[in-house]
Amino acid sequence: MNAPTAITSRDNPLLKRLRVLAQDNAAYRKQGQVWLEGDHLCRALLARGLRPVTAVFSETFWRQAPHDLRDAADHIVTVPDALMAGISGLESPAGVGFVWELPQAAALQSGAAAVVLDRLQDAGNVGSILRSAAAMGFAQVLALKGTAALWSPKVLRAGMGAHFGLHLVEGLSVDDLAGLSVPLLVTSSHQGDFLHRARLPWPCAWVLGHEGQGVSPALEALATQKVRIAQPGGEESLNVAAAAAICLHASAAGR
Incomplete structure (x- = not known):
């Protein structure tokens, strides 16, 4: 020492x-x-x-x-x-x-399962999603421009160490996602297949949208599948980090 x-x-x-x-x-x-x-x-x-x-x-x-x-x-x-x-x-x-x-700027990994963050603003949500991604075997997280900085202090604290087991790429555009070469699954609060009935592909990329605006129309247009979560309690929508945990677990359980 x-x-x-x-x-x-x-x-x-x-x-x-x-x-x-x-x-x-x-x-x-x-x-x-x-x-x-x-x-x-x-x-x-x-x-x-x-x-x-x-x-x-x-x-x-x-x-x-x-x-x-x-x-x-x-x-x-x-x-x-x-x-x-x-x-x-x-x-x-x-x-x-x-x-x-920090490691050298990473490049998107083609063919790998991923979580795509579309302009998420809240650092706590972003950090929580990174934890869920790491826990459920989604080793790649891709942040589009406008998403909270992945290595910012608040996201680091909310991630609780998940960062160090993930392949993180930020500053991407919608066009960059063409290099993923896996099906894009878009979350929605009002349309698409109910998650508990859906057949989920693997590998895939789950797209999680802005807390207020949801997934952008440009990304929705690229979606292979739209998925929603049944809410028998009647709430209008789920927090995006909670929705992410449910969706990523469904993918992990169905592999």
């Missing part, structure tokens, strides 16, 4: 970068790095056999940190608790965070 470097100045260049990564949804695109705050996200990264470039500990947590976290990076930094709190995007600041280099 390398000896940690103690940083005590708020104006340290590393801490300035971390504050930007923790607070700016698009900063990762410029810096090529993400800030993973808290024990759960840090361990999720390590569980995938991935390694951070820097591990940052509050002074208090460092004294009790387990060896796997202490040994996680070649570059280790400790900061006073107050400075760690100044970086944090959480109500209760964590004692540890990792800086991880």
Whole structure:
């Protein structure tokens, strides 16, 4: 284990970068790095056999940190608790965070099962869908332009580590989806086959639309199949993240 470097100045260049990564949804695109705050996200990264470039500990947590976290990076930094709190995007600041280099921009994988996000705005919804995709065996998630930034701090926290097991591509156009070469299944609240009766192809791509506007007409026109979820309780529609979990589970169960 390398000896940690103690940083005590708020104006340290590393801490300035971390504050930007923790607070700016698009900063990762410029810096090529993400800030993973808290024990759960840090361990999720390590569980995938991935390694951070820097591990940052509050002074208090460092004294009790387990060896796997202490040994996680070649570059280790400790900061006073107050400075760690100044970086944090959480109500209760964590004692540890990792800086991880993002992989090279990924390309769409033809023929692979996928989840397509069509202009979803809510970071919590996007993160929850990533968790469902990873759990149900959809290893590819494709975000069209206008979707919340996949590696933004709030999406990372909502994803709870699912990011590290997924092939993520963002900034796509509708035309880019032609390279998928799998059937597109479009969710709808008012038309199409009821999910519990539908024959679902595999592999496929589930398209999940904007929280208010739904799937765009251009994507609906490309759909192989339209699917809706029976709602005997009579609600008008389901939250998109809840609908995604139901649809992806149906595909996984039917494989």
